[in-house]
Amino acid sequence: MKKILLVTMAVILLIAGTVYAKGLEVKQKTGDVNVTVTMDKNPPATGINNLQVDIKDASGKNVTDAKVRVDYSMPAMPGMGAMNYKTDAVLNGQTYAAKLNISMSGPWNIVVRITKGGKTSSVKFNVDVQ
Numbered sequence: 395m396k397k398i399l400l401v402t403m404a405v406i407l408l409i410a411g412t413v414y415a416k417g418l419e420v421k422q423k424t425g426d427v428n429v430t431v432t433m434d435k436n437p438p439a440t441g442i443n444n445l446q447v448d449i450k451d452a453s454g455k456n457v458t459d460a461k462v463r464v465d466y467s468m469p470a471m472p473g474m475g476a477m478n479y480k481t482d483a484v485l486n487g488q489t490y491a492a493k494l495n496i497s498m499s500g501p502w503n504i505v506v507r508i509t510k511g512g513k514t515s516s517v518k519f520n521v522d523v524q
Contacts, residue, residue: 425515
């Protein structure tokens with residue numbers, strides 16, 4: 395009876411941990427701003443993934459007057475050409491939001507390009523899509 399109870403509790407904790415798992419978060423300084431990129435799934439999955447970009451200046455104030463574009467790509471593999479996609483992130487309150495429609499599992503490169511005052515800086519990171 396104790397074993398059944400322990401196994402049941404372990405399964406419940408595993409499911410609860412999966413349901414309430416924190417999304418993927420990447421923090422980088424680029425140019426004169428601090429950027430936090432958050433994806434709602436960790437690891438990202440095929441299909442729609444919500445991405446949020448929080449940009450703060452040196453004083454910690456939110457930057458809301460930038461143009462933000464997200465480039466995401468999967469490198470070429472044997473028998474398959476590279477896949478390249480672009481989407482604009484839209485200002486939503488104090489942060490920028492975008493949806494990435496990732497077509498297949500595997501390694502993906504993500505570049506968030508921030509243009510402000512004629513200068514462009516970028517945050518680059520890789521994800522392994524499940």
